Amino acid sequence: MNSGKATIHDISKALNIDSSTVSRALNNSPRVSSKTKAKILTKAAELGYQRNSLASNLRTNKTNTIGVIVPRISRSFFSSVISGIEETAYKNGYNVIICQSLEDVNREKKIMDNLLSNRVDGVLISISMQTSSYEHLKPFRNHGAPIVFYDRPCNFEGCTSVSIDDFEASFKATEHLISNGCKNIVHFGGPQNIALYKNRKKGYLAALEKYGLEINEIFCFENELSENDGVIMAKEILKMKNVDGIYAANDTSAISALQYLKSKDVKIPEDIAIVGFNNDPISSVIEPSLTTINQPDFEMGRMATNALIDQIKDTSLSVRPIVLKSELIVRSSSKVMP
């Protein structure tokens, strides 16, 4: 009935009881009968009366809820990270709220607003591919609540990031293609405003450089690495004629490219060898099975959540970036069978 700014005076007026009695009742004074007290408290709740002292009492008013912002839950990598988050949060008595940005920075902004008004105790976020500034994270930080980045590390107000070493993983993946004889290796890269994709491209370039292969800008694609993007890039590759290797920064685009190339009678790996990233379940089932980078996804969720909970409990705590190990899984898409 109003915006909740009811005062003692409003309660007094509504019940025709004098305001000092109302005040005593609200302070649970023994001088007010329990019948009158109940009447006053009922009216106070009804009118939305709010004690001022509560606003300053930060500690007791935790919601025990963690907000998770994820680009896309349908990606199996992210759903595994979330499993690690859920298990760790649940064990520690926290609820988890999951919100998808769908790689859209405007949605991400709305979600941050919503998580702030839902008073979650902290946020785990993997930023969207469109996110290049962090203004929308500031109001949350201004409330003293911690933010931890997972998978896609960010340099923002000393917040912790939990990720793998993307440079190193990409270097290994590209080196593997080179050691199998590939000389013209294309890179399916993500948006370069995201540190993760920048580092994956850097790792690819560093491997080419180390082995004296020419760096060719038209070999470096940049897009959102969707299924459809994979097909578009595969078509481009067929026009180029000399490509003999693909290193894709995710399995989604690698798999759709593989399927398209197969349908055009390209032999994989004989004509074009392919390496992906993420070890999606489908990568081991598809024929030929896909060589890829496996990340400790569940573990990443677990460690990010532990770091966040530590900081919720002690907001002065600063936690250093956590870097997890990844591994190259060699399968048929990059190995010529003897």
Place this chain on the structure above:
Amino acid sequence: MNSGKATIHDISKALNIDSSTVSRALNNSPRVSSKTKAKILTKAAELGYQRNSLASNLRTNKTNTIGVIVPRISRSFFSSVISGIEETAYKNGYNVIICQSLEDVNREKKIMDNLLSNRVDGVLISISMQTSSYEHLKPFRNHGAPIVFYDRPCNFEGCTSVSIDDFEASFKATEHLISNGCKNIVHFGGPQNIALYKNRKKGYLAALEKYGLEINEIFCFENELSENDGVIMAKEILKMKNVDGIYAANDTSAISALQYLKSKDVKIPEDIAIVGFNNDPISSVIEPSLTTINQPDFEMGRMATNALIDQIKDTSLSVRPIVLKSELIVRSSSKVMP
């Protein structure tokens, strides 16, 4: 960071009284003793509780947020439903909060408490496999907020369900195996307290009956249809020796059974034909590709969200169950190649 908006959940926690009782007391229900009521009202005022009054103040106190409870986001069927939910909610100006029950009724209860205290405007829920009573949904309904069931229909206080006709889909799937010559068809079934799994089993039994095949209780498995359950059931089937068909109530268990049987040199479909349910992306990629039931998952999310939003806007609205069409997709796992 908390602005002092204590919730029913906070009161419930502080007093160790369950949140539905707190809700009743705040609504001045005669079902709560006046002693308990006074205790709750005192604590409410102390914590600065403010009536959300979804019931009494519908227009002004909306959060424009929809809560979604999903058994498991890693199942591709559910993540597609959620895509439909997100798109529809976003178009209509609603935020979406996703929570996983992980098929655990205790988590589901905690989530409902949490969504109530976050004052979401409505809830879309696919109940957990363990859920057999709906007590935990009542506090939310008592606030006059709508609940819509998707995928797993429930008979609860006239709430809308959006699903496919599971009986009919199962009948078609089983009939297909019979018409391909299968005589000893096993059913991988889910928990029979869930109407969806009950109807899938009924459809299977009805098809056997129609074609005069013997109904054998040991052919009817019942479990949570996980990957691991699929392997366990495949092992059981090999002991039975005479099984020539499997109709599984989800692709997850069908696929892991298929992989296990293949590893034991069982020829699929020649020795054992297999039909799954859900059309997971992996079902078209695996060899042999899996015959399955395709559900309009995105559409299911869209329709459930539209129904929910209609009811948020007009709580007096009653919406009839919505039943969507499904289709059998025949692939190699059930068809002997000519």
